[in-house]
Amino acid sequence: MASIxxxxxxxxxxxxxxxxxxxxxxVTLYPFIHITSIAFSTYPEAIRxxxxxxxxEVDFASMKKVFGSPDIWQAxxxxxxxxxxxxxxxxxxTGMAAYALSKKDLPFKRVIMGLFLFAMYFSGGIIPNxxxxxxxxxxxxxxxxxxxxxxxxFNIIVMKNFFLSIPDSLEESAQLEGASExxxxxxxxxxxxxxxxxxxxxWMGVYHWNAYFDNLIYITDRNKxxxxxxxxxxxxxxxMSGMESMNDASILSPESLKGATILISTIPILLVYPFAQRYxxxxxxxxxxxx
Amino acid sequence: MKTSxxxxxxxxxxxxxxxxxxxxxxxxxxxxxxxxxGVSIAFIDFKAKIGQSFFQSILxxxxxxxxxxxxxxxxMTGLQxxxxxxxxSLYKIVIGFPAPIILALLLNEVxxxxxxxxxxSITYLxxxxxxxxxxxxxxxxxxxxxxxxVPVFRFLGIPVIxxxxxxxYFRGLLVATDIWQGIGWGSIIYLAALSGLDPxxxxxxxxxxxxxxxxLFAVTLPGIxxxxxxxxxxxxxxxxxxxxxxxxxxxxxxxxxxxxIIDTHIYSKGIQEARFSYTTAVGLxxxxxxxxxxxxxxxxxxxxxxxxxx
Numbered sequence: 392m393a394s395i396x397x398x399x400x401x402x403x404x405x406x407x408x409x410x411x412x413x414x415x416x417x418v419t420l421y422p423f424i425h426i427t428s429i430a431f432s433t434y435p436e437a438i439r440x441x442x443x444x445x446x447x448e449v450d451f452a453s454m455k456k457v458f459g460s461p462d463i464w465q466a467x468x469x470x471x472x473x474x475x476x477x478x479x480x481x482x483x484x485t486g487m488a489a490y491a492l493s494k495k496d497l498p499f500k501r502v503i504m505g506l507f508l509f510a511m512y513f514s515g516g517i518i519p520n521x522x523x524x525x526x527x528x529x530x531x532x533x534x535x536x537x538x539x540x541x542x543x544x545f546n547i548i549v550m551k552n553f554f555l556s557i558p559d560s561l562e563e564s565a566q567l568e569g570a571s572e573x574x575x576x577x578x579x580x581x582x583x584x585x586x587x588x589x590x591x592x593x594w595m596g597v598y599h600w601n602a603y604f605d606n607l608i609y610i611t612d613r614n615k616x617x618x619x620x621x622x623x624x625x626x627x628x629x630x631m632s633g634m635e636s637m638n639d640a641s642i643l644s645p646e647s648l649k650g651a652t653i654l655i656s657t658i659p660i661l662l663v664y665p666f667a668q669r670y671x672x673x674x675x676x677x678x679x680x681x682x
Numbered sequence: 683m684k685t686s687x688x689x690x691x692x693x694x695x696x697x698x699x700x701x702x703x704x705x706x707x708x709x710x711x712x713x714x715x716x717x718x719x720g721v722s723i724a725f726i727d728f729k730a731k732i733g734q735s736f737f738q739s740i741l742x743x744x745x746x747x748x749x750x751x752x753x754x755x756x757x758m759t760g761l762q763x764x765x766x767x768x769x770x771s772l773y774k775i776v777i778g779f780p781a782p783i784i785l786a787l788l789l790n791e792v793x794x795x796x797x798x799x800x801x802x803s804i805t806y807l808x809x810x811x812x813x814x815x816x817x818x819x820x821x822x823x824x825x826x827x828x829x830x831x832v833p834v835f836r837f838l839g840i841p842v843i844x845x846x847x848x849x850x851y852f853r854g855l856l857v858a859t860d861i862w863q864g865i866g867w868g869s870i871i872y873l874a875a876l877s878g879l880d881p882x883x884x885x886x887x888x889x890x891x892x893x894x895x896x897x898l899f900a901v902t903l904p905g906i907x908x909x910x911x912x913x914x915x916x917x918x919x920x921x922x923x924x925x926x927x928x929x930x931x932x933x934x935x936x937x938x939x940x941x942x943i944i945d946t947h948i949y950s951k952g953i954q955e956a957r958f959s960y961t962t963a964v965g966l967x968x969x970x971x972x973x974x975x976x977x978x979x980x981x982x983x984x985x986x987x988x989x990x991x992x
Contacts, residue, residue, distance in 0.1 A: 401894055408788050409797070415785070416804040418862065422819045423807075425830065429822070440832035488706035491699040498692045503703060506710055513973050515717025516965025517945075518952045522723070523716045526736040539713050542706045572698045601812035604927075608953050619814045626818040627931055646828050653818050660810055668806055675870045 423657070430454055430650035437647035453647035457655055465614055466621035467656075469533070473617060474599040477537040481595045482588060485542050489550035490576050504547075511544035517608070524609050535609035536602065536617070546591050549677055553587035554580060593663075593670040600660060618656045625652060724750060724963035743959075750963035759947075760964075767943040770924040773857045775917055781861045782868030783910060787902065789869065790876045802873075805866025813863075817931035820859055821846060847936040856941070860928060875909040876902070912983050919979035922968050944968050 428443035433450040457463055491497055492504060515523075520539065529535040557580060565575050581588070603619035610616070616624065626649050660667075693700065726743040734742070754760035785805070792798040808816060823830045826844040835842045845851045883901045892900055926945035933941045942950075944964060952961030 404894070405791065405793075408791055412788060412792070412797075412801045415865075416801055419804050419808060419866070422816075422823060425823060426819050438828045440828055440830070442830060484705045484709065487702040491696075491703040494696070494699055496692065497696055497699055497703075498689060499700075503707060503710075506715070510710060510714040510718075512976050513718065513969055514714070515720050516962060516969055517948050518958050518962045518965060519717035519720030519723070521953065522720055522736065522958065523713070527712075538709070541709045541713070547706070572696075573702060576702065597810060601810075601814075603812065603814055604930075608949075619812050622818060623814045623931065626821065627814065646822060646825075649818065649822060653815055657811060657815055664807065664810055665803075667810060668803065671806075671810075672870055675867075676874060 426650040426653050428650075429647050430654045432644075432647050432650075434642065434644045434647070437644040437650070450647070453643050453651040454655075456643060457648065457651040462613075462616075462621060463618075463652065463655070466616050466618045469615055470600060470618040472533065473536045473602070474596055477540065477599045478592050478595040480537060481541055481543075481546070482592050485546045485591060486550055486581070486584075486588065487576065488542065489547045490554050490580060491572075492547065493551045493554040507542075507544040507547055521608055530609050531612050531615065532609075533615060536599075536605050539605060540595075540598070540602075546594070549674075550584075550587055550591060553584055557583055590670045590673055593667050594674060596663075597660070597667055597671070622652055622656055625649070721962055721966045721969075723959050724966045726959060728959040728962075730958070746959075750960045751967060753960060754964050754967065762939070763942055763944055763947045766941060767922055767924045770853055770856060770929070770941070770943065771921045773853060774860055774925065775914075775921075777857050778861045778864070779914060779917060781865045783872050783906075785865050786869040786872035786876060786906075787898070789873060790902075802866065802869075805869070807866070808863040809867035813927040813931045816859070816863060817928070820855075820932065824855075844936075846932065847934060849937050849940045852933070852937040852940055856925070856929060856932065859932070860925060863928075871913065872906055872909060875906040879905040908986075911986055915979045915983045915986075919975040920972065921975065922971055 425443050428446050429437050430453055431449055431451065432443070432446040432453075433448040436446060436448045436450075437453075492500055494500075514520075524530055524535050524539070529538070561579055561583070562575050565579055570578070601619060603617060603623060606615070606617045606620045607623070610620075723740065723743075725745065725747060726740065727746050727749075728739065728743045730736075730739050731742070755764075789798055789801060792801070822828070824845050826832065826842045831845070832842055843851075845855055879902065883905070884897055887897045887901050922944055924943045924945075926943070929941055929943055930946055930949070933946065945968075948961045948965050951957045951964075
């Protein structure tokens with residue numbers, strides 16, 4: 392495609408371009424390598440300033456300590472709980488509603504869709520939400536992390552559009568045999584809709600894994616902290632007493648404990664990342680086209 | 683009467699479908715429209731009293747009208763916060779907005795598909811990690827005691843400073859780390875637009891003697907201009923969102939004067955100091971402003987020949 396005249400210049404450009412992209416990748420990855428390296432370092436190595444590409448002196452003590460911490464395991468459990476319960480309930484309620492709303496003849500359809508759409512662009516804000524949870528007696532309840540984010544308007548739209556693309560003939564034959572819509576939905580529509588279910592489940596799953604703010608404002612009981620909140624309290628609030636309780640004999644550097652804590656909470660995301668990436672890109676595309 | 687009977691007939695006929703939508707509908711009323719109704723406390727001096735229900739407290743509170751809106755929009759603190767929010771947002775738009783476009787253009791020139799995929803996978807990664815973690819990592823790296831940057835200061839022969847605690851660098855850091863986190867993810871939409879361009883256009887341009895750079899300005903940029911415009915319009919619509927998660931996790935008391943934004947202000951005054959009515963008013967101001975901006979920018983996008991978003 393390129394003429395011979397430009398090809399020399401273009402080759403130089405290509406080399407510089409590749410070099411720049413490699414540097415960008417290194418800059419993106421380095422922080423993660425840095426904390427991983429520090430997590431596995433001895434005390435003097437962990438507090439050494441400068442680059443940490445790999446631990447010059449390896450020590451597993453911090454990782455062991457963090458893995459042995461009941462606080463971290465409790466927080467891990469809480470995060471897993473909200474991710475599994477939150478995602479499951481979300482997908483079921485969103486899926487059923489989206490299926491019903493994909494039917495042309497449904498009474499009140501326009502009103503319900505309109506209410507969902509308006510709620511996508513207008514919210515009561517942090518304080519009315521907080522007061523609502525307080526008057527529902529949900530403060531310090533794990534449900535305060537699941538119920539407020541149960542159904543997103545965007546997910547309704549995405550699932551509804553998918554259901555609309557399923558040919559009616561498949562459902563009609565079941566209908567003739569007298570199956571109710573609920574049975575048709577679970578027996579026929581759901582098996583055909585696994586791609587969209589996986590997509591929405593992935594979005595909700597990653598949302599729940601990373602969420603911390605609801606936990607921060609609705610929950611004060613340390614036993615109900617989620618992982619991100621625990622990390623915030625240990626690292627960002629610089630609550631060193633938390634780190635020290637983990638570090639009884641002070642033989643571990645706070646830096647390597649921080650690194651280890653960050654590392655073990657990030658590993659699950661890194662494991663699902665190759666799959667998550669694909670589903671999330673789909674979301675960007677739908678969002679870009681449909682909004 | 684006839685229509686109501688037919689509506690009743692439709693309800694009976696679709697009762698199972700209606701039952702299927704019911705859980706989501708109840709959720710919507712309680713957890714979305716409950717708080718929306720709750721914004722009414724912005725107009726009263728709401729005091730929660732012990733032994734009173736939420737509604738009793740509302741009924742016994744004094745009506746103050748727009749007093750709390752006035753407090754926010756006329757007080758020194760309020761204006762400072764509004765200014766911080768808009769300044770940080772504008773920095774992020776002016777400096778950060780072009781970054782993913784440039785990355786997409788550079789990635790588009792990569793001929794090796796494997797290399798391209800690897801670069802994409804790596805640069806998308808920070809998008810999937812919460813700002814709690816990212817801020818934790820950034821704090822460790824910029825620590826004046828143990829950080830990566832200490833030798834850089836020594837090399838330059840200047841005293842080691844805590845960049846995260848310095849009002850003259852903090853906003854710059856917010857912009858830089860925001861780009862670092864979002865550049866890869868932001869490029870997806872532009873890459874999609876680029877892949878939709880007709881290769882024949884490039885061939886025609888090449889035949890007309892256009893070099894690479896000329897092709898960039900004559901074919902590529904005009905081809906993705908509509909995507910750029912709509913993304914810019916949408917971004918402008920969220921100007922009062924300066925990036926709560928990022929700022930909330932990166933800020934500290936030393937840099938509050940340059941980084942206290944609307945959302946962090948609502949958190950500290952509302953949740954920590956329990957000034958419910960005032961912070962609800964601030965939140966309502968932000969919501970109404972945000973909604974109007976969405977409608978306005980959507981209108982602008984439609985006017986510029988784009989498909990709207992609402």
